[in-house]
Amino acid sequence: MTTYRLERRLELDARTSALTRVAGAIIAMLVVGLILMLTGRNPFSILMDALDAIFGSQRGMEGVALRAIPILMTALAVALSLRLKIWNIGSDGQFLMGAFAALGIGIHVDGPGWLVLILMALAGSIAGALWILVPALARAYWDVNEIITTLLLNFVAAQLVTWSALGFWRDEGSAVIQSTERVPYTLAGIPGTDSLTIAILAPFLLTGLLFWLFRSTTIGFEIDMIGGNPKAASFAGVNVRRRLVSVMLFTGGIAGLGGMLQLSAPGAQQLGPGFSAQFGLSGFIVAALAGGSMFGVLGGGFFIAAMFFAGIILQTKGLSVFIIFAIYGAILTGVALGEVASRYRLVRAEAAGVVA
Amino acid sequence: MMILGIIDNAFLSLISSAIPASTVVVLAATGCLLGERVGVLNLGQEGLIGIGAVYAVIAVTSWGVESPWLAFFIGMFAAAIAGLLFAICVVVFKANQVLVGLALALGGIGLSNQLGTNRNGTPIRALFREVNPGGGLKDGGFFEAFFFHDPVVYISYIFLPLVLWFVLFRTRHGMNMRAVGENPAAADAVGVSVLWSRIGYSVLGAAISGAGGAYMVLSFTPTWSPDIARGRGWVALAVVIFAAWRPFRVVAGALLYGSMISLGVTAQARNWGLLFSARDLAFALSMLPFLVTLAAILLPAGAAQFGKRVRSTTAPAALAVPYSREDR
Numbered sequence: 048m049t050t051y052r053l054e055r056r057l058e059l060d061a062r063t064s065a066l067t068r069v070a071g072a073i074i075a076m077l078v079v080g081l082i083l084m085l086t087g088r089n090p091f092s093i094l095m096d097a098l099d100a101i102f103g104s105q106r107g108m109e110g111v112a113l114r115a116i117p118i119l120m121t122a123l124a125v126a127l128s129l130r131l132k133i134w135n136i137g138s139d140g141q142f143l144m145g146a147f148a149a150l151g152i153g154i155h156v157d158g159p160g161w162l163v164l165i166l167m168a169l170a171g172s173i174a175g176a177l178w179i180l181v182p183a184l185a186r187a188y189w190d191v192n193e194i195i196t197t198l199l200l201n202f203v204a205a206q207l208v209t210w211s212a213l214g215f216w217r218d219e220g221s222a223v224i225q226s227t228e229r230v231p232y233t234l235a236g237i238p239g240t241d242s243l244t245i246a247i248l249a250p251f252l253l254t255g256l257l258f259w260l261f262r263s264t265t266i267g268f269e270i271d272m273i274g275g276n277p278k279a280a281s282f283a284g285v286n287v288r289r290r291l292v293s294v295m296l297f298t299g300g301i302a303g304l305g306g307m308l309q310l311s312a313p314g315a316q317q318l319g320p321g322f323s324a325q326f327g328l329s330g331f332i333v334a335a336l337a338g339g340s341m342f343g344v345l346g347g348g349f350f351i352a353a354m355f356f357a358g359i360i361l362q363t364k365g366l367s368v369f370i371i372f373a374i375y376g377a378i379l380t381g382v383a384l385g386e387v388a389s390r391y392r393l394v395r396a397e398a399a400g401v402v403a
Numbered sequence: 404m405m406i407l408g409i410i411d412n413a414f415l416s417l418i419s420s421a422i423p424a425s426t427v428v429v430l431a432a433t434g435c436l437l438g439e440r441v442g443v444l445n446l447g448q449e450g451l452i453g454i455g456a457v458y459a460v461i462a463v464t465s466w467g468v469e470s471p472w473l474a475f476f477i478g479m480f481a482a483a484i485a486g487l488l489f490a491i492c493v494v495v496f497k498a499n500q501v502l503v504g505l506a507l508a509l510g511g512i513g514l515s516n517q518l519g520t521n522r523n524g525t526p527i528r529a530l531f532r533e534v535n536p537g538g539g540l541k542d543g544g545f546f547e548a549f550f551f552h553d554p555v556v557y558i559s560y561i562f563l564p565l566v567l568w569f570v571l572f573r574t575r576h577g578m579n580m581r582a583v584g585e586n587p588a589a590a591d592a593v594g595v596s597v598l599w600s601r602i603g604y605s606v607l608g609a610a611i612s613g614a615g616g617a618y619m620v621l622s623f624t625p626t627w628s629p630d631i632a633r634g635r636g637w638v639a640l641a642v643v644i645f646a647a648w649r650p651f652r653v654v655a656g657a658l659l660y661g662s663m664i665s666l667g668v669t670a671q672a673r674n675w676g677l678l679f680s681a682r683d684l685a686f687a688l689s690m691l692p693f694l695v696t697l698a699a700i701l702l703p704a705g706a707a708q709f710g711k712r713v714r715s716t717t718a719p720a721a722l723a724v725p726y727s728r729e730d731r
Contacts, residue, residue: 055729134501136505181697181701185701185704185705188708189701189704189705189707189708190704191644191700191701191704192644192718194446194501195637195640195641195644195700196697196700196701198637199634199637199638199641199693199696199697200693200697202634202637202690202693203690203693203694203697206686206689206690206693207690209686210683210686210687210689213682213686214682214683214686215683328509331505335502367516367517367520369512369513369514369516369517369520369629370513370517371513372509372510372512372513372516373509373510373513373514373517374513375506375509375510375513376450376506376507376508376509376510376511376513376514377506377510378506379502379503379505379506379509380492380498380502380503380506380510382502383492383498383499383502383503383506384492384496384498386498386499386502387496387497387498
């Protein structure tokens, strides 16, 4: 009889670890399905309803694509920071501040639409970057853990946006109590679609840019060096602190730009509660699933966006939105355990004995 | 003299509302501290508070529990189960603590909101009552600010930190536990079980964090509402950093947060409109607890850079680092 045992892998290749992460996420969702079944719901009919809602109509597919934009932007922000082994958990706050700054420009600046939109995009990116400035400096120069600092600022951003919607930028003429004035400018639509704008191009362009950055530039190489071993990078002549701060600011800028893109979609155009339906969290899950791979983010982003969209549809069928949070939790646990599994492999006991 | 009187009065009412407001954070932060001292970082505080709170509510509203203490322990027990699952993932399987911690935060919020769906605003009938040391002292002043709270307040502010301080810094067992957090290989070498001390203390820590949630619904709010933690779990994590992993400094840090919360409430109630209208003031002050918490962790770290008390602000060296013998 042959027996098997687990053995530590000496080297980890990217494909194995990606496969085990995805497998972990899938197993986690099966577990959630099992729990749903045990509580008297039919996971298969829920899945069928979800698939039908997404692929059954053009509206469903566009709905997924629309939600994929903010999720992909925040996910790219988190994925880039993960390459430095930095956890930017504040992408939700940076996203909100990007939208906030873009709104400020949009309702106060008059001019040709294209010019105002460019200004809004600039303001959004800068605001997102500024929102992570203090955590970035504190991390680089004072060695303060960025997880808590970036997260605390999410709450500040959410309060500021609520303040603007109920207070200083409130639309006095609107019947809805909690909403700001509307930005009159929107991004150009894509012909043949009902609701998509050129914003959908941004995450693809950015993914390409980041892929190129890591494949062919010194900057990308330096980032991976810092992520691997900051001391070694420092000895090799990389200015670790400056690189850390500049990359973190850039990630904040990406999330902030995401906020601006969300704001300037036709139909959005104003801030209020529910503007960022925890897109930062979804983006975080995507980045964790992708493990820092830029193309992995694209795939994971559309997957999570589809789940998010299905969650909204399924609310009408008696599932609450909170289930989505629970599923996110399960997926993250699955990813983390999958990461552990990728470090081992199953070998025949005798064979391993001979090698040892 | 009159101005002095007003300030005095406002200060006391600030204290008397800050103490219960901070209790949740004291408990959650003490729970974090326990786990972090043995090297386990549990970012899921937000979820643990939710789970502790919702099970305390379920115990009272559905299971007919009439004693607040029993409901309190049921909340703690539920959070301990969640903490055990977390510990199995990160201590036994050595999964990434940040990922699983965030998973616990998300899963805990989702689960507790789901379970609490039909219980929004239900009055809780088993509430903690204030300890009354004698009716004549309830004077609206000094004594009332400090001596008329419920028993959980005194347990969290005095008893718990005292026991923790004694065990951690005055016993052999505590020294071993701190060694597990600082240098698990050394602790392992002298025969301390890294596995069991990490599991034990992170589960106990999760139970205490859950106690914070149970306290919210059994005394502070006192009812269930969705997203009950509202950032208190994250504040608790920050308070532990501010407190440099020491039990009594945790109390001080939590009080700092609580006094910012009650500053907002007091300012609104007394209509202190200096620069803003009353409405804008309320919004501005609602950001303050988070900003002050942020400043509270940045400033000591900044001061440490300029050569003051560097040693006392450092985290346990093996925090969030999994330990396996084969890696030694």
